Amino acid sequence: MKEMQTTYDPKSFEDRIYDFWGKNHYFRAEIDKKKIPFTVMMPPPNITGRLHMGHAMDETMQDVIVRFKRMQGYCTLWLPGTDHASLATEHKIVEALRKEGTSKEELGREGFLTRAWEWKEQYGGKIVEQLKKLGCSCDWDRLTFTMDERCSKAVNEAFFRLYEKGLIYRGSRIINWCPVCKTALSDEEVTHTEDAGNFWHFAYPLEGSDEKIVIATTRPETMLGDTAVAVHPFDKRYSALVGRKIILPLVGRSIPIVADEYVDPAFGTGAVKITPAHDPNDFEVGLRHDLPMIKVMNDDGTMSENCGEFAGLDRYEARKRVVEAMKERGLLVKIEPHSHNVGHCHRCNATIEPVISKQWFVKMQPLAKPAIDAVVKNKTKFIPDRFAKIYFNWLENIRDWCISRQLWWGHRIPVWYCDCGEVICARETPSVCPKCGGTHLKQDEDCLDTWFSSALWPFSTLGWPEKTEEFEYFYPTDVLVTGYDIIPFWVMRMMFSGIEYAGKVPFRDVLIHGLVRDELGRKMSKSLGNGIDPLEVIDKYGADSLRLSLVTGVAPGNDTRFTDTKVEAARNFINKLWNASRFVLMNAKEEKIPSLEEVKLHPADRWIISKLMSAIRDVTISLQKYELGIAAEKLTDFVWDDFCDWYIELSKPALYGDDAERRRGVLGVLFFVLDSVLKLLHPFIPYVTEEIHGFLPSVKTPLIVSEFPRYNAKLSYRREATAFEGIIDLVKTVRAVKVDVNCPPSKKVKLYLITDNKRLVQLNKSAILRLAGASEIELIEDGAEAGEKTVSKVVEIGHLFIPLGELVDLEKERVRLEKELENVMSEISRAGGKLSNNNFIAKAPKKVVEDERSKYEKLLDRKKKIEEQISKL
RNA sequence: GGGGGCAUAGCUCAGUUGGUUAGAGCGCACGCUUCACAUGCGUGAGGUCACAGGUUCGAGCCCCGUUGUCCCCACCA
Numbered sequence: 001m002k003e004m005q006t007t008y009d010p011k012s013f014e015d016r017i018y019d020f021w022g023k024n025h026y027f028r029a030e031i032d033k034k035k036i037p038f039t040v041m042m043p044p045p046n047i048t049g050r051l052h053m054g055h056a057m058d059e060t061m062q063d064v065i066v067r068f069k070r071m072q073g074y075c076t077l078w079l080p081g082t083d084h085a086s087l088a089t090e091h092k093i094v095e096a097l098r099k100e101g102t103s104k105e106e107l108g109r110e111g112f113l114t115r116a117w118e119w120k121e122q123y124g125g126k127i128v129e130q131l132k133k134l135g136c137s138c139d140w141d142r143l144t145f146t147m148d149e150r151c152s153k154a155v156n157e158a159f160f161r162l163y164e165k166g167l168i169y170r171g172s173r174i175i176n177w178c179p180v181c182k183t184a185l186s187d188e189e190v191t192h193t194e195d196a197g198n199f200w201h202f203a204y205p206l207e208g209s210d211e212k213i214v215i216a217t218t219r220p221e222t223m224l225g226d227t228a229v230a231v232h233p234f235d236k237r238y239s240a241l242v243g244r245k246i247i248l249p250l251v252g253r254s255i256p257i258v259a260d261e262y263v264d265p266a267f268g269t270g271a272v273k274i275t276p277a278h279d280p281n282d283f284e285v286g287l288r289h290d291l292p293m294i295k296v297m298n299d300d301g302t303m304s305e306n307c308g309e310f311a312g313l314d315r316y317e318a319r320k321r322v323v324e325a326m327k328e329r330g331l332l333v334k335i336e337p338h339s340h341n342v343g344h345c346h347r348c349n350a351t352i353e354p355v356i357s358k359q360w361f362v363k364m365q366p367l368a369k370p371a372i373d374a375v376v377k378n379k380t381k382f383i384p385d386r387f388a389k390i391y392f393n394w395l396e397n398i399r400d401w402c403i404s405r406q407l408w409w410g411h412r413i414p415v416w417y418c419d420c421g422e423v424i425c426a427r428e429t430p431s432v433c434p435k436c437g438g439t440h441l442k443q444d445e446d447c448l449d450t451w452f453s454s455a456l457w458p459f460s461t462l463g464w465p466e467k468t469e470e471f472e473y474f475y476p477t478d479v480l481v482t483g484y485d486i487i488p489f490w491v492m493r494m495m496f497s498g499i500e501y502a503g504k505v506p507f508r509d510v511l512i513h514g515l516v517r518d519e520l521g522r523k524m525s526k527s528l529g530n531g532i533d534p535l536e537v538i539d540k541y542g543a544d545s546l547r548l549s550l551v552t553g554v555a556p557g558n559d560t561r562f563t564d565t566k567v568e569a570a571r572n573f574i575n576k577l578w579n580a581s582r583f584v585l586m587n588a589k590e591e592k593i594p595s596l597e598e599v600k601l602h603p604a605d606r607w608i609i610s611k612l613m614s615a616i617r618d619v620t621i622s623l624q625k626y627e628l629g630i631a632a633e634k635l636t637d638f639v640w641d642d643f644c645d646w647y648i649e650l651s652k653p654a655l656y657g658d659d660a661e662r663r664r665g666v667l668g669v670l671f672f673v674l675d676s677v678l679k680l681l682h683p684f685i686p687y688v689t690e691e692i693h694g695f696l697p698s699v700k701t702p703l704i705v706s707e708f709p710r711y712n713a714k715l716s717y718r719r720e721a722t723a724f725e726g727i728i729d730l731v732k733t734v735r736a737v738k739v740d741v742n743c744p745p746s747k748k749v750k751l752y753l754i755t756d757n758k759r760l761v762q763l764n765k766s767a768i769l770r771l772a773g774a775s776e777i778e779l780i781e782d783g784a785e786a787g788e789k790t791v792s793k794v795v796e797i798g799h800l801f802i803p804l805g806e807l808v809d810l811e812k813e814r815v816r817l818e819k820e821l822e823n824v825m826s827e828i829s830r831a832g833g834k835l836s837n838n839n840f841i842a843k844a845p846k847k848v849v850e851d852e853r854s855k856y857e858k859l860l861d862r863k864k865k866i867e868e869q870i871s872k873l
Numbered sequence: 874g875g876g877g878g879c880a881u882a883g884c885u886c887a888g889u890u891g892g893u894u895a896g897a898g899c900g901c902a903c904g905c906u907u908c909a910c911a912u913g914c915g916u917g918a919g920g921u922c923a924c925a926g927g928u929u930c931g932a933g934c935c936c937c938g939u940u941g942u943c944c945c946c947a948c949c950a
Contacts, residue, residue: 007910008912218950264950267950268950271950279950485944555886557878559879563885565899565900566898566899568912575910576909578909578910579910580910583909583910585909625889627889630888633897637897739904739917740916745916746905770907773907827893843931847892848893851893
């Protein structure tokens with residue numbers, strides 16, 4: 001038998017184990033169930049954004065689930081989380097390449113999604129490394145295939161279908177425009193901050209009169225584009241003015257005063273200038289009142305040709321000049337300091353401008369409806385289910401989705417324009433105009449929002465729109481694991497896309513986890529610089545430790561803080577497992593390990609096997625419910641407390657003793673439990689369990705493809721296990737007494753015990769003596785036999801007396817007993833009160849009442865014994 | 874303004890369909906070089922489960938309200 005290293009050193013085997021799995025294709029997706037149905041889909045290429053803990057969390061949870069399901073024999077497909085939100089990373093890489101001298105042309109317009117296979121060499125190394133360390137599967141070839149040939153095809157197909165159905169339209173909308181990046185931004189890409197500004201009050205003169213109406217604005221330059229002034233319909237101050245016109249100063253345009261409920265009469269002056277082309281609300285007002293929309297700003301943030309003397313000025317310069325001009329005309333009423341929320345570009349932080357623009361939109365209403373229904377009808381389930389509320393809330397209030405982006409990399413919109421005015425949407429680049437036959441076709445300059453392609457991920461990766469074998473077999477997938485922050489962007493969009501294109505929901509379960517925060521509870525972010533690189537943690541503690549620390553003590557959907565001490569605790573546990581395994585193996589030597597059927601089981605054996613069975617049952621149930629935290633906790637408790645602290649210690653007298661048969665029995669149990677434990681733990685800490693497993697004699701199947709332990713009722717000896725707890729209680733009591741009277745642990749004491757279960761005590765005598773630090777245990781019938789100066793304790797299996805001679809302080813002993821009596825009395829009155837309550841007897845379940853009654857009887861017995869003892873002092 | 878979360882030991886957090894005396898890790902105290910492990914072993918201290926009410930035989934858990942706190946979205950002329 002090979003010998004294990006004396007210390008747990010993850011570095012010495014993690015890479016080797018990973019390679020071993022890889023070489024045997026345990027990661028590879030296979031459709032034939034008979035092959036290894038361990039499924040793998042590589043995350044999309046912008047996983048460069050994954051180098052933080054949130055993604056380590058994604059990967060770990062997914063991997064735990066897949067390994068568990070795999071060991072249970074299910075064939076499953078999981079979808080790794082993506083980081084499509086990290087456009088910033090993508091942007092940075094592109095910019096970095098450009099700085100290095102790569103030209104736009106060299107980079108090409110196709111960008112990330114379709115060129116991943118080239119970039120993986122340059123940028124993918126670290127990511128692959130990380131995934132690998134986390135024990136996660138990795139299959140770049142498949143990714144290449146997917147991204148290269150399939151993804152762009154799927155994107156075109158999806159766009160084309162929506163277009164055909166009239167669900168895609170090009171329309172004027174107010175969009176967020178970044179004048180620096182010269183791109184439209186989705187609402188998600190705009191960060192709002194509270195900025196100090198001013199509230200300028202301008203007087204607008206009424207047409208044909210000396211009267212004026214005062215409006216307030218935070219963006220004076222937009223007045224050049226005003227096409228109305230609005231007041232609230234019920235605002236008496238202005239009701240007489242509605243329908244009249246004003247002359248817009250500086251411009252001279254005659255514009256109407258309209259009544260609209262959008263206006264808040266209590267805010268500002270109660271009169272609002274309306275600039276439909278540069279404000280989303282004004283845009284809506286403009287639509288309602290059929291107002292002209294005048295664009296006063298260019299794409300670069302300068303004023304447009306519609307602005308007369310202000311044309312060409314930068315927006316801020318124009319603001320100054322407009323205010324000055326109004327002042328000169330005596331129309332500036334006052335300036336108030338006013339802080340307000342201003343949108344900023346999430347990339348360059350420039351102030352965004354809401355502008356009217358031609359963009360591509362997806363009509364959301366028809367898509368949202370089935371997506372809502374699917375969750376209502378439980379076709380897809382959120383776990384925990386409270387996240388369905390977020391999902392519903394979003395879909396029920398959804399607005400049309402602006403999918404065009406003015407980036408020069410990315411997937412281009414599959415629409416071409418002919419000189420004749422024809423607009424052609426096609427799956428593949430058309431060569432001639434179907435209308436005029438012209439060949440001068442120009443593709444739309446805009447790219448698609450990355451989320452458009454991300455939304456196709458569950459099926460584009462399976463070869464859709466082709467009817468591939470993979471698609472037929474794996475779609476819909478089992479489970480998606482992701483953070484709650486991404487529900488609106490990605491989960492929701494995959495849902496409606498899956499239903500729309502593939503005809504079915506993309507996944508049955510959506511397991512939502514919380515965010516990993518830093519030690520102070522802050523979200524890890526690039527700008528704060530508080531992100532922790534999982535690779536560094538792995539380097540320090542090992543991948544298993546990181547994995548285990550991420551899932552223990554974590555409730556589904558709740559945020560968790562990342563601290564070194566958690567990883568340390570996980571590492572300590574693994575070290576414990578390592579050493580316990582080493583102990584078991586060390587004791588096996590060259591002999592053949594018997595199976596459970598071949599040996600005679602002692603009470604301690606039955607106890608640990610029963611404990612193991614409940615652990616198996618609990619862990620299996622928890623994992624099926626995706627309660628990874630609970631499962632991990634149950635397991636670690638079992639391994640550390642029951643197996644290591646008790647059973648291994650209990651086994652020592654047998655292992656070192658002369659009874660060969662007993663020794664053989666214990667070995668059989670030790671190996672059985674260890675083997676089961678390794679399998680149970682494998683989903684959580686795959687490397688170390690696989691490594692230890694390799695040391696077990698006569699092991700043929702690698703752990704990764706072995707079977708998950710099953711609960712076996714025949715191996716659950718409930719009554720005997722409960723009885724055995726009495727031995728543990730006895731040992732604990734002796735230890736506590738010794739500490740209590742300052743008896744040195746090394747000093748052996750003699751024990752006297754009155755008990756009904758003499759056989760159990762006899763069978764475990766040597767273990768009791770060893771664990772309790774006792775020289776002898778004598779079974780007696782009467783306390784008097786224990787002699788004078790004893791400490792007595794009521795224990796589960798009887799009444800214990802420990803003669804401690806001069807160590808016993810009689811007065812102290814009396815106080816201790818009286819206090820114990822007091823506790824018992826209060827317990828008795830509590831339980832007694834319950835039992836004398838007729839309502840409780842009548843309404844509580846039988847079992848609860850019975851338990852309460854037997855507890856009450858035990859308490860009475862205990863009380864009697866304590867009283868007896870006090871009277872003897 | 875809309876939606877959601879959280880409040881339990883000194884700290885970080887669990888607590889499953891309501892049912893023994895509410896748990897863990899870390900920290901703390903005391904004691905241990907026991908032949909797998911000091912990344913360890915043993916023993917212990919420490920909680921009015923945010924506040925107020927309700928439902929129930931029974932509430933950390935369910936319902937209503939309050940306070941504090943965090944997040945997401947929208948809006949802020």
